[in-house]
Amino acid sequence: MPMFHRGIVLAQHKEPAFSKPVIRFVNPQTDSYRLDRKIPAKSEAEAVIEIARRARIVDERDGRLLARKLEKALLKAYIVIADAVDDEPYVSSRVAMILQFPNELTDGIDLCCRVAGCERSAIMAYKMVTDIETRVPRRVNRVKVVRQRGGYPADRAERMRRLGPGQKLVVGAGALVHLARAVYDQKVQTTVFVTVAGDCVAGPVNLEVSLGMTVMQVLERCGLAQEPTRVVCGGSMTGMSVIDPDNTLITFTTRAILAFRENARDRHYTCIGCGHCEQVCPEGLNPMYIHRFVENSYYANLKPFDAHLCTGCGTCSYICPSRLELASSVLKAKEYAESWFIRREEEDDEA
Ligand code: SF4
Ligand code: SF4
Known part of the structure; x- marks a missing residue:
């Protein structure tokens, strides 16, 4: 299938949150939870895995339990990569770990290296950080910071491929900080x-x-x-719109909360090719392509896209971070498809 785009290169606008210190806004009761100091384990690597399990650390990059990832990498991975890439404009909650918690970050990396039985490690950060005066260092303690270039959505597979073959243990920078805290502070x-x-937030910050x-x-x-007229959890491009901020909870994978005020007439942004609409469509349609063809009146190109299967559920419009009116485009295409089928049947009858 032809692709219409190759992603857009982002200039990241991470200020003013990025250069400010991370502020703690915590529940004192849960913040005081500590682990039992006695961890039965045969080896240091197994002890680290057990602590990660008991501390219930979840990797924010994929929502998986860190202990499971460590078990899989036990004495097998040849490199540990701390993922400090925040692809989204505005979001800097991972790259901030480099500046704000360098020692905990590299301690977490060292612990993962001991589990994996390897000495190689790197911190991955996004290259296109353009609007900041605070520079991301080339090294954090002994660990090299690898800057990733690229378009958007960031091509993670390509990034990983460039790091060479073999098993890699890739862990989010936040989870590594939590691992160090669990092992050294029993947290x-x-x-x-x-x-x-976001433009409605008076004091943008990393919390x-x-x-x-x-x-x-x-x-x-x-x-x-x-x-705000729109609140997004997780980032302006790949996040989810929040309908009820009073009843939506912070989870292990929440990396950003963005609040915007939009005028209805400003809503027509360009498709950024995130693919969410295709992923969520219960009928397996590709609303992005259908919308593009309808917008440009290329109705003849619509035939292979099965728009007649659309149930009008509206999920694609809801999920679209660019706020495109996908469902109405697909329904227009469905009308066209149905009239086309009727015309063909009439022609067949006449023949
Ligand atoms: S409105 Fe149609 S195209 Fe959009 S998600 Fe629902 S079924 Fe799919
Ligand atoms: S969800 Fe919106 S922005 Fe993402 S691919 Fe579909 S149309 Fe494009």
Whole structure:
């Protein structure tokens, strides 16, 4: 299938949150949870895995339990990679770990190296960080920072391929900080690192917030300069719109909360090719292509796209970070497809 785009290269606008210190906004009760010091284990590597399990550390990059990932990499991976890439404009909650918690970050990397039985490690950060005065260093303690170039959505597979063949243990920078805290301070993971930004947020900042807090509590902590019309959890490009911020909770994978004010007429952004609409369509349609053809009146190109199967559920429009009116385009295409079928049947009858 032909591709219409190759991704857009982002200039990242991570300020003003990025250069400010990470602020703690935590529930004192859960923040005091500590692990039992006695960890029965045969080896140091197994002890680290057991601590990660008991501390319930979840990797924010994929939502998987860190202990499971470590078990899989036990004495097998040849390199440990700390993922500090924040692809999204506005979001800097992972790359901030490099500046704000360098020692915990590299301690977490060292612990993973001991589990994997390897000495190689790197921290991966995004290259196109253009609007910041604070520079990302080339090394954090002994660990090299590898800067990744590229378009968007960031091609992670390509990044990994460039690091060479063999098993790699890739862990989010936030999870590594939590691992170091669990091993050296016996801390259970009860918090996550979240960027709070957007044009409605009075004080954009990276926060360390407790799991289970609500999105609205976190927004109010930073102050709302104006009432948002749109709140997104997870980033402006790949995040999910939040319908009810008062009842939406911070989870292990929340990396950003963005609050925007949009005028209805500003809503027509360009498709960024994230692919969410295709992933969520219950009928397996590709709303992105159908929308493009309908917008350009290329109705003849619509035939292979099965628009007649659309149930009008609206999920594609809901998920689209560019706020494109996908469902109405698909329904237009469906009308066209149905009239085309009727015309063909009539022609067949006449023949
Ligand atoms: S509205 Fe149609 S195209 Fe969009 S998700 Fe639902 S079935 Fe798929
Ligand atoms: S969800 Fe929206 S932005 Fe993403 S591919 Fe589909 S149409 Fe494009």
